[in-house]
Amino acid sequence: MRNLASIFFFILGQGVLSAVPWYDSSHEDLICKADRSLNTHICIPREYNKFDLPYPTSNVIDIGIDITDVLRINDKEYSVEFSCYFNVMWKEPRLHIPDSLLEELNMTESNSMFPVNLELISQLWLPNVYIYNLKTFKVVEVLSKHAGLWITKEKEIMYSQATHINFICPMRFDNFPLDAQSCKFQVGSYSYELSKMTFKQTDKVQGYVKTSNSVVLDYAVYIKGLTPEDMILDYGPLGNFSVAGFEMALKRHVSHYLITYYLPSGLFVVVSWISFVVPPEVIPGRMALLITLFLVLVNIFNTVTSNTPKAEGLTAIEAWMLSCILFVFGALVEYAVILFQSQKPNTGQQSRPSRTQQRVSRIICKDSFKYEIAAENGTPRRNLLELEEPKTPLCGDKSLLCGERYINADRFFLVAMPILFLLFNMVYWVAYGSHLIFDIDDVLDS
Numbered sequence: 001m002r003n004l005a006s007i008f009f010f011i012l013g014q015g016v017l018s019a020v021p022w023y024d025s026s027h028e029d030l031i032c033k034a035d036r037s038l039n040t041h042i043c044i045p046r047e048y049n050k051f052d053l054p055y056p057t058s059n060v061i062d063i064g065i066d067i068t069d070v071l072r073i074n075d076k077e078y079s080v081e082f083s084c085y086f087n088v089m090w091k092e093p094r095l096h097i098p099d100s101l102l103e104e105l106n107m108t109e110s111n112s113m114f115p116v117n118l119e120l121i122s123q124l125w126l127p128n129v130y131i132y133n134l135k136t137f138k139v140v141e142v143l144s145k146h147a148g149l150w151i152t153k154e155k156e157i158m159y160s161q162a163t164h165i166n167f168i169c170p171m172r173f174d175n176f177p178l179d180a181q182s183c184k185f186q187v188g189s190y191s192y193e194l195s196k197m198t199f200k201q202t203d204k205v206q207g208y209v210k211t212s213n214s215v216v217l218d219y220a221v222y223i224k225g226l227t228p229e230d231m232i233l234d235y236g237p238l239g240n241f242s243v244a245g246f247e248m249a250l251k252r253h254v255s256h257y258l259i260t261y262y263l264p265s266g267l268f269v270v271v272s273w274i275s276f277v278v279p280p281e282v283i284p285g286r287m288a289l290l291i292t293l294f295l296v297l298v299n300i301f302n303t304v305t306s307n308t309p310k311a312e313g314l315t316a317i318e319a320w321m322l323s324c325i326l327f328v329f330g331a332l333v334e335y336a337v338i339l340f341q342s343q344k345p346n347t348g349q350q351s352r353p354s355r356t357q358q359r360v361s362r363i364i365c366k367d368s369f370k371y372e373i374a375a376e377n378g379t380p381r382r383n384l385l386e387l388e389e390p391k392t393p394l395c396g397d398k399s400l401l402c403g404e405r406y407i408n409a410d411r412f413f414l415v416a417m418p419i420l421f422l423l424f425n426m427v428y429w430v431a432y433g434s435h436l437i438f439d440i441d442d443v444l445d446s
Contacts, residue, residue: 030123032096042116042151043096050125054092057195061127062089062202063187063244064160069214070221071164073250075173075309079135080183080248081166089158089202090127095151102153113150113158121149121159127197130190132243133168140164169248176308176315177257178432181219181250184230186243193239194232201225201244219250254433261317265300265324268293269421272328276414280338280406290332297325316432323424327417334413338406 032043053059064087072081105114131137139161140146146162169183189197224247233241272293278286301321308315314322 030120039096039098040100041098042101042120044123045094045096048094048123050123052125053192053196054090054094054125059090059127059192059197061129061189061197061199061244063087063129063199064089064202065185065187065246067223070217070248071215072166073217073219075171075218078168078171079166080169080250081136081164083140083162083164085160086163086165087158087160087202088127088129089156091154091156092124093155095124095155095157097151097153097155107153109153111152111154113152116149116151118147118149124157126159128190128192130188131165131167132184132186132188134165135168136164136166138164171309173309173311173315174313175432176311176317177252177254178316179252181252183248183250184226184245185248186226186230186233186245188233188241188243192241194242195239198242199231199244201246218256219252222249222251223247224249257317261300261304262320265297265321268297269324269327270418272331273414273417275331275335276410276417280335280342280410283339286335290328290335294325294328294332297321297328301325316428319432320428323428327421331413331417334409338409342406 029041030043031046032039064085066085066087068083068085070080070082073079074081107114140163148160150158150160152158165185167183167185169181171179171181171183173179188199226243226245226247230247231243233243235241272290275286275289278289280286301318304317304321308318
């Protein structure tokens, strides 16, 4: 047990010494010698403190985000994930770069960069970069982290990492799937306000370039810079904070939803109008058509609600499906009223024939007229095929001919329903589908 305890404290002591950079002999090579002319490599002064700002005020931090691909857009989690090279650049005037090293590297231009050992980053001051609405920040790693450090002749330091960034985007789905989203990716300082640290978007950023190998998404992605209003954040007593970054505009691809939901449901509404040309007497055929269409639309509506992102009210596609269901339901109600009216008893007062005058008879409808076929001794008085249009209908009123008013009702709805559906489409697509016509910037600005 004593030997195990000794080994444990020895390992702990080695870990503490290695955690303090100045105890490592390799870090002594980074400290400048008293005689600066003897330094042949990049070094930092012995009095250098990495917890002090390079400048007392106005430290400029350049942020470069070179997006290689947008990997995932999650509507349910309100998040966007993309792969990029995350570059941070700042000026470190306390850093010493020997002239002999610049001549050796042939560094003639002020903006030329040369790579240095990544271990140097642990000894330098680093800006406390804060990414707003950040969810995850993963550095790509194989054998080691994919990161690099470059320095310019003007003592500018650029630290770059290959990363996968996932950030939260406050999306609104009231117009789903005819929606367009705007996601702002902002990078700033966690504690230093505008007078101490200013963030800018560097010109080295190439932006998002969609290639043939890009991931297939539900959106078309557009990248543009932040507006001047979005580059300053007011936090009251804490002061104003400078931020840099970009705005990611997302425009959803609508073709999939048009083919899968809008077109079939619209055609089902059109098919329901066929019921208006089916005679009211054909109850099984007309009722089966309307009930089948109604149930199919309800089933599609249930599928839509289960796959639709959450919104404060009805989404655009839910409003469409409910409207289609109501149009079919209206045709079903119209036929139900016809059946109800046709089963009402005749309230007209007619003389009741005597028992001796009672004969076996039945009422037959032919060509929208009622005919009474009387039979004596079981034999019909006249043949149905020989009937002619009577001069006076049985009910005494031309408007009460057999099925006449019901046929007129069907003719009315056969004209009214398409007109109403056309007006509904005009209002719907103007209200929800404006971004399909106008430019994406105009829609986002509105």
